[in-house]
Amino acid sequence: MDSNDQDQPVRKRARGMSVEERRAMIVQAALPLLAEVGPSVTTLQIARAAGISEPTIFRAFADKNEVLQACLEEVTDPEHIAVELNAIDTDSSLEERLVELIEAIQAQGKRTGAVLNAIRLASPPNPNLNEMKDRQAAFHRKWVERYAAVHAAVCGVLEPDEPRLRISVSDMATLVLSIVFSLGRNAVAEQESITTKQLADLLLNGALKGA
Known part of the structure; x- marks a missing residue:
């Protein structure tokens, strides 16, 4: 092994978000949109505001209605x-x-x-x-x-x-x-x-x- 390789710091992989953390992040992104856009807000808009892809939302929530219910619980x-x-x-x-x-x-x-x-x-x-x-x-x-x-x-x-x-x-x-x-x-x-x-x-x- 090259001595230079031994001197390189070992990079640790960032810990992925848990489902609960991802749900919380999505809710925080959705709340201002609900106040601004109202019920017509889309999961795509929420995903963009959260900085994630739209399919990621559906790995945390079953559908848009479940997102809304979580927003209600939070607010x-x-x-x-x-x-x-x-x-x-x-x-x-x-x-x-x-x-x-x-x-x-x-x-x-x-x-x-x-x-x-x-x-x-x-x-x-x-x-x-x-x-x-x-x-x-x-x-x-x-x-x-x-x-x-x-x-x-x-x-x-x-x-x-x-x-x-x-x-x-x-x-x-x-x-x-x-x-x-x-x-x-x-x-x-x-x-x-x-x-x-x-x-x-x-x-x-x-x-x-x-x-």
């Missing part, structure tokens, strides 16, 4: 919103924290809405009724679990000012989430007469002058 994962809420500076004022909280929840709602709308429009026109009921039941169970996680994160944002509140932190968190959810994901942003700051002020101080 509704309560861990994402919990991380955002936990990052809010507890040294800032309650008013400032509440504004950040509302904006974070609305942003999450916008992301979730885009994926939900894409799945709804991409679903078969005449779905199997039993299958549809099963999906609705599963989604409801997951929604209850995710709401509980988000509610706990909101409580964490409010807790430093618990002595100032006329109601419990838990009730205040429920009130905030109920109002923000009922307004819809774009309501405050689209209504020029209502700003996020005004909504936060209303939640904290009410509608009466000098309240």
Whole structure:
């Protein structure tokens, strides 16, 4: 063997992605496309965004619908919103924290809405009724679990000012989430007469002058 060959470093082959890692990569590439393109997004577009070939998608997912379902699981994962809420500076004022909280929840709602709308429009026109009921039941169970996680994160944002509140932190968190959810994901942003700051002020101080 040539001495020069002995001096050459041994190249290690890069570890290939696991199926779960490949699925996660595809989902991350698909989410912005769903928000931008909607249900008409193709697996070819997703593959290009992920930097892979289209057949690679089908080594991780059975079909496009399964990709959409995985996107829904990802975008509704309560861990994402919990991380955002936990990052809010507890040294800032309650008013400032509440504004950040509302904006974070609305942003999450916008992301979730885009994926939900894409799945709804991409679903078969005449779905199997039993299958549809099963999906609705599963989604409801997951929604209850995710709401509980988000509610706990909101409580964490409010807790430093618990002595100032006329109601419990838990009730205040429920009130905030109920109002923000009922307004819809774009309501405050689209209504020029209502700003996020005004909504936060209303939640904290009410509608009466000098309240």
